[in-house]
Amino acid sequence: MDALVQISNVTKCYDSGHPAVDAVSLMVAPGEAVAVMGPSGSGKSTLLNLIAGLDRPSSGTVTVAGQRIDVLGETGMAKFRQRQIGMIFQFFNLLEDLTVADNVLLPAQLSGLRGGQARARADELLAALRIERYQDAYPGRLSGGERQRVAIARALAGEPAIVLADEPTGNLDSATGASLLALLGELNSGGTTIVVVTHDHAIAARMHRQIEMLDGRIITDTAAAAPGQRPRHAAGEDSPPPGPGGPPPGEPAGNEAAGQQTEPGQGAAWMPWARHQEQEGSS
Numbered sequence: 001m002d003a004l005v006q007i008s009n010v011t012k013c014y015d016s017g018h019p020a021v022d023a024v025s026l027m028v029a030p031g032e033a034v035a036v037m038g039p040s041g042s043g044k045s046t047l048l049n050l051i052a053g054l055d056r057p058s059s060g061t062v063t064v065a066g067q068r069i070d071v072l073g074e075t076g077m078a079k080f081r082q083r084q085i086g087m088i089f090q091f092f093n094l095l096e097d098l099t100v101a102d103n104v105l106l107p108a109q110l111s112g113l114r115g116g117q118a119r120a121r122a123d124e125l126l127a128a129l130r131i132e133r134y135q136d137a138y139p140g141r142l143s144g145g146e147r148q149r150v151a152i153a154r155a156l157a158g159e160p161a162i163v164l165a166d167e168p169t170g171n172l173d174s175a176t177g178a179s180l181l182a183l184l185g186e187l188n189s190g191g192t193t194i195v196v197v198t199h200d201h202a203i204a205a206r207m208h209r210q211i212e213m214l215d216g217r218i219i220t221d222t223a224a225a226a227p228g229q230r231p232r233h234a235a236g237e238d239s240p241p242p243g244p245g246g247p248p249p250g251e252p253a254g255n256e257a258a259g260q261q262t263e264p265g266q267g268a269a270w271m272p273w274a275r276h277q278e279q280e281g282s283s
């Protein structure tokens, strides 16, 4: 199986002290859903940032989607992120001077979608995530859950190969957190690879692979127990699926009219990218 992410003997040292990431090697296959756990300071965010191309290793190599990203220059790195990475940060990192719609449209455009396609994709994501009514508002007036939905729409706008989420539910009430989890599961069911940093064992248990870090090293990796035996998608294990993939509690499944009244958590219907061809030139 070709790796989507291949980290080989990577060390990341900051100014002083123990390396933040210490001689880590890790392979993530396409379609995996991976939870990264470990105590504060163990290097989880650093690892995620190395995969995202937001940080560079002090030594070792990072290859994502067949590209050695540790050797890219700033421009190459930015392009790589735009094309391959969807990042959901704990504090969302929305662009406060842009409207909700532009926060989503910008990454769609940067990923290379042409004008009409980018607009159509942004519109569909806004509708699918139930934030279209805020599209002309600035993020500052939104609630935490609404901001999170904008952050998710933004992360998905460029059709990333991999979605990286760093403590995405850390600042959310449990209902909003559950709905984010369902969204991640659906994404994964659609083939998107997911790596989520979390302190929440319930969230980790719903990914099909768990990695635990301590002092910059990976100390456990459930994939190591059965290499090559992993299911392709998190929802593809026992039935019913343990977590990602189904609609959140209380939300019915099966509305195929995506982009209109679709609720997050309704199967593939809310994921608009399957219908790009039809949408082309629609703005």
Ligand SMILES: Nc1ncnc2c1ncn2[C@@H]1O[C@H](COP(=O)(O)OP(=O)(O)OP(=O)(O)O)[C@@H](O)[C@H]1O
Residues within 6 Å of the ligand: 014, 015, 019, 020, 038, 039, 040, 041, 042, 043, 044, 045, 046, 047
């Ligand atoms: N930009 C930086 N400059 C200097 N040190 C850093 C930087 N980023 C991280 N570190 C250090 O690297 C180590 C790992 O940090 P990291 O943020 O990856 O941990 P974490 O596992 O994500 O922790 P948390 O659960 O608290 O988010 C810590 O000791 C931290 O202080």
Ligand SMILES: [Mg+2]
Residues within 6 Å of the ligand: 044, 045, 046, 166
């Ligand atoms: Mg962190």
